[in-house]
Amino acid sequence: MSEPSAPSEPSTRSATGPLPQPATAADPDVVIVGAGPAGLLLGLLLGRLGRRVLLIEREPAPRPGPGNGICPILQPATLGVLGDLGLLPDLVKGTTPVTHGEVIAADTVVAGYSYAELPGAPVDFALPTSIVHLRDVLTEAVLATPGVEIVYEATVHGLPERDGADDGPRGLLLETAEGMRTLRPSLIVGCDGKRSAVRRMAGISSEITEFRRGYLELRVPMPDFWGGVMRAYFTADGYMLGTPIADDQLLFVWITDETTAGRVADGSLAELVERYASGIPGAADWIRAHTRDRKQVREFPHHIVRPERWVAGNVLLVGDSAHGVHVYGGQGLNLSLQDAACLADAVDEALTAGDTAALRRFEAIRMPFISAFQDMQRIHLAALAERSGQQGGGQGVGHLPEFAPLALGQPELRAALAAAGRRPTRNEG
Ligand SMILES: Cc1cc2nc3c(=O)[nH]c(=O)nc-3n(C[C@H](O)[C@H](O)[C@H](O)COP(=O)(O)OP(=O)(O)OC[C@H]3O[C@@H](n4cnc5c(N)ncnc54)[C@H](O)[C@@H]3O)c2cc1C
Missing domain, CATH: 3.30.9.100 (D-Amino Acid Oxidase; Chain A, domain 2)
Incomplete structure (x- = not known):
């Protein structure tokens, strides 16, 4: 089931290196491809830090409404960030917070947990949230943030070398209703999901495992x-x-x-x-x-996506484009939003310093944690498949991922998560 993506060209760019200035005053600091949850949260936080951000989305502008999207569960660590940004009152509308969990085998409760008893949790519940509603809430916050703009129905045609130099920083060839243009920002961020075009166009090869059914x-x-x-x-x-x-x-x-x-x-x-x-x-x-x-x-099919790197020249991958995970353990959205929350500061630092060292430091902390999570998923999905084939199998308790790390996020990043939504806003418009 494993298939390498076919990069348009090999990635020879160094992970650390200089970040260029935007080429003109009209170019934003950062172009984010994909106005999904990760892209929107990153754009919102960078805008609050005073950065000029252009979000590019291939789909039409969303029409507010209930929609029929998937309904992932936001964990306390993620809700803490969204709460600090003042988004919780809108997010909880129309849904039921989850305060407790139970594990049941052979009709008997064999384990239980309560979010209220979780030391250090920023809120005492998890929140099942329609992804459409989450997108609407984040979009509204982004559009109210000075310096951040979203362009819908936009097509990225390529990431050409910005200054014509081999191995130099990349620009972005964009087609919108107004025609073609080339953007030359400092940084291009791929928040365009597990089938990321940015990843492919940047020549970052990736191992993709598909779980078509199950x-x-x-x-x-x-x-x-x-x-x-x-x-x-x-x-x-x-x-x-x-x-x-x-x-x-x-x-x-x-x-x-x-x-x-x-x-x-x-x-x-x-x-x-x-x-x-x-x-x-x-x-x-x-x-x-x-x-x-x-x-x-x-x-739904699910995918485990493992790119060789998340930073290549002035291109950065965030969210599912950096690390699609299987739904087992319910973490894809949480990991993506937590990436965005922690990376906003790192991107800000990288832009100020004019190099990608801060992004690379994040990658060095985050990638092993996510790889270990993906390994755990593979092992338990394989065990599950094996158990299913056995006569009378499955009467005992199988394995669920540990509760606390899912609820609280990666231990090394908890301080960054707690700070992410509380930074003073630099750009008041
Ligand atoms: C059935 C199901 C259940 C799930 N349940 C959970 C759960 O319980 N908990 C959990 O944490 N996660 C869950 N997930 C995973 C979660 O939905 C994803 O991890 C999350 O949506 C990733 O966010 P993202 O912003 O990185 O990418 P996406 O949500 O994929 O957003 C990418 C955005 O980029 C846009 N885009 C794509 N390509 C381009 C392009 N070339 N140009 C411009 N724009 C582009 C897309 O239109 C989209 O708006 C579930 C997923 C599924 C399918």
């Missing part, structure tokens, strides 16, 4: 008996996770091996309902009564 979601209305609890169930063929999400819905995620997922997803709705009902006995009747439509069930 992840199914079922949404049902929220029952009164559930409460603000996330429950993980170990079953004979994987594990299921039940969590309240926005719009009074309950989300059941099933992570299993690709063969089982494929067979069940391609089979009848009745069989699928029974798989969920038998995996989650406490909600079996509710699931049977409230699963009527195939549209309630969705299947």
Whole structure:
């Protein structure tokens, strides 16, 4: 399943080195490709630090509304940053905070945790958040920040050498409704997701492992008996996770091996309902009564993405473009937002110093942590697949990632996370 991306040219650029000044007064300090969660948060924080930022998004401008996006769970460490930026009141609207977790095997609660009892947590809950709602809240904050602009429906055609010199800093060839132009900022940041075009255009090769099947979601209305609890169930063929999400819905995620997922997803709705009902006995009747439509069930592929580096010349990768992770452990969005939060200071420092050393320092701290997380995912997904194949397997407790590091973020970065949203705003417009 592993495939190297095909770089347009080999990456020979040094990871540390000078950062150029913007070529003209009209060029921004930083161009961020991708106005997803990581790009928006990075743009917002850099704008607050007084940097001129242009965000480039290939999709049309979002129309506010509930949407039907995925619903990741924001962990306390991430919520701390968003709270410091004043975004929590908007984010919690319409969703149910998760205050507790339970691990259940053979219909028995075998472990439990409470966010309120987690020492050092900036908030005492996790928050299932529609990614569409998160994007809307961040976009509104970005558009209110002087010095930051978003261009929608924009296409990046390449990252040509800025000054025509081999191995020199790159510019960005951009097409918008107004035509083609070349931008020559100090820094180009790829926040364009796991299939990053910036990564490819910068010649950063990457190992991509695809998990095409093995992840199914079922949404049902929220029952009164559930409460603000996330429950993980170990079953004979994987594990299921039940969590309240926005719009009074309950989300059941099933992570299993690709063969089982494929067979069940391609089979009848009745069989699928029974798989969920038998995996989650406490909600079996509710699931049977409230699963009527195939549209309630969705299947997503997931990817583990490992680029050789995150910094190449004046190009930086952030979020999923730097490290797509599998959904196991529910960390992709949290890692991406935490990257952005910690990197804003590093980017600011790099721009002031005129070199990439601060970015490289971040990479040196962060990359081993993320690689270890991805290794853990691979090991446990492989074990899960093996267990699924065994007769009567899965009666014991499987493995879930440790709770505290997921909730609080990477230990070495916790101080930076706590400070990220509290920096005094330099640019008052
Ligand atoms: C089903 C599912 C469930 C998940 N659950 C969780 C969870 O519980 N917890 C968790 O932490 N994470 C979860 N994730 C992962 C999370 O959604 C991602 O890690 C997160 O969205 C990454 O953010 P990002 O900003 O780096 O990239 P993205 O969200 O992919 O945003 C990239 C942006 O760049 C834009 N773009 C792409 N290419 C270009 C281009 N060439 N030019 C211009 N713009 C471009 C895109 O339109 C998009 O706006 C889940 C993912 C899925 C699919």
